[in-house]
Amino acid sequence: MQIVQHDARFASADQITPADLAAIADAGFRSIICNRPDGEGGPSQPASDDIRAAAEQLGLTFAYLPVTPGKIGADDVARFAQRLADLPSPVLAYCRTGNRATNLWQFAQASAVAAPVAASSPGTADEAQPWDVVVIGGGLAGISVTSSLLRRRRDLRIAIVEPSDTHDYQPAWTLVGGGAFDVKKTRRPMASVMPQGATWIRADAARVEPAQNLVRLTNGETVAYKQLIVAPGLRLAWERIAGLQETLGKNGVTSNYRYDLAPYTWELVQKMQSGTALFTQPAMPIKCAGAPQKAMYLACDHWMKRGVLPKVKVEFDLAGAVLFGVPTFVPPLMEYVKRYNAQLEFSSNLVAIDGPARKATFEVKDADGNVTRIDKRFDMIHVVPPQVAPDFIRESDLADAAGWCEVDHATLQHPRWPNVFSLGDVCSAPNAKTGAAARKQAVIVAENLLAARAHVEMRYRYDGYGSCPLTVEKGKVVLAEFGYGGKLLPTFPLDPTRPRRLMWFLKASVLPRFYWSGMLKGREWFTGASASDA
Known part of the structure; x- marks a missing residue:
């Protein structure tokens, strides 16, 4: 059960059960409205009468106002508005997902006892006020x-x-x-x-x-x-790499592109003493184009500091032909590639993986466009999936x-x-x-x-601005900021190609706080957006 509070008098929720009612009462609610028809979800759906009985034992008022998905009409809104006026508040209304309850409240709040949109052509569903x-x-x-x-x-x-x-x-x-x-x-x-x-x-x-x-x-x-x-x-298209989904999170196969797998990446990096570590990057576009190589840099930095890097063969397989799409940032990145003795394999696209056998299959394209398949053994592999x-x-x-x-x-x-x-x-x-x-x-x-x-x-007008904080080692970041055509658009009056501890502090400490308390709240600091007569 997840409750969404809309105002002091009303909240909506997805399907509740009799076992939830004590917590609902403890939260201060005095009335329950059921907007889900009985039997809609089959035998697993609690009957409204069972919820009514449990609610009344706790002193909660219960009302049954079933609504069919996609068919909220004027009468439904009017009845719902009347229930809100009559029932002791605060009121909690529920349905399968909470959507119908929310919609009914929104229409009632707007005093919109609106007639449903007529079905003027096949495929046009009934709908209340847009x-x-x-x-x-x-x-x-x-x-x-x-x-x-x-x-x-x-x-x-x-x-x-x-x-x-x-x-x-x-x-x-x-x-x-x-x-x-x-x-x-x-x-x-x-x-x-x-x-x-x-x-x-x-x-x-x-x-x-x-x-x-x-x-x-x-x-x-x-x-x-x-x-x-x-x-x-x-959408992360994991299924486009044969065998990948079956082995993710085990057999040394990981990806920082998923919440549950990023910790496994660190687990593998810590355990690595020797062997082969592969890092992959699919064809563009992908979210955060620098993320695939950032995984490699942080792993290599850890291995270097522990003294095991000479015993680890590091390879970065890219489907594309360049290390980074903005040429200005390639030289400083290549310095780190050399520092970590990483081998770059361009035009090398991961197409299949056999986790138990620790084997990855790549399609490699030569200068003439000929494609061959090559199998590579790994002890760990960081995979970035195709994205669509x-x-x-x-x-x-x-x-x-x-x-x-x-x-x-x-x-x-x-x-x-x-x-x-x-x-x-x-x-x-x-x-x-x-x-x-x-x-x-x-x-x-x-x-x-x-x-x-x-x-x-x-x-x-949008100028194509994007930013990629390239974590080249733990404690240093190259802050790549650029727009359409690779034009540099730095926020700070500093050489953007130089790895800096200041940018690491920005990446690891400042930006996470700004994300939750600034970006999501509509605070538009440093957006640089302006009107144009163009």
């Missing part, structure tokens, strides 16, 4: 842009579609894999980061229908919008030819659907997919969406 803005995604991009919007317009009715119960600070997972950060500090409950004033719809988006201004959810419900922000991130847009975006009318959500690279507005904007890893802008990019994009989208809403010129 949200002003629907945001798909509860990661950094989705939360920060929602916070930025609400700082500008508190009256906006915004819903965030996000299925996860937790929110992760992913940039620290590389540090976790290097023994420099506590993984538990990278995760918090999703409810704790939801912007006040926004409504959390806890479900997966299954399909976007921009012609009808609808988002269809995997639970069968639909969400109508006036404007849409697409920010679900990207979520399927519901790739298969929608929002996608470009590569499957990403298409946007104008400057305004971040969709070129064919003007009420749709996108930011973060899923958008098609050719910038580095980093949290720093999303932080700046949030301001651009917030300003331009409101301009579009007011039918005035969109004057804010």
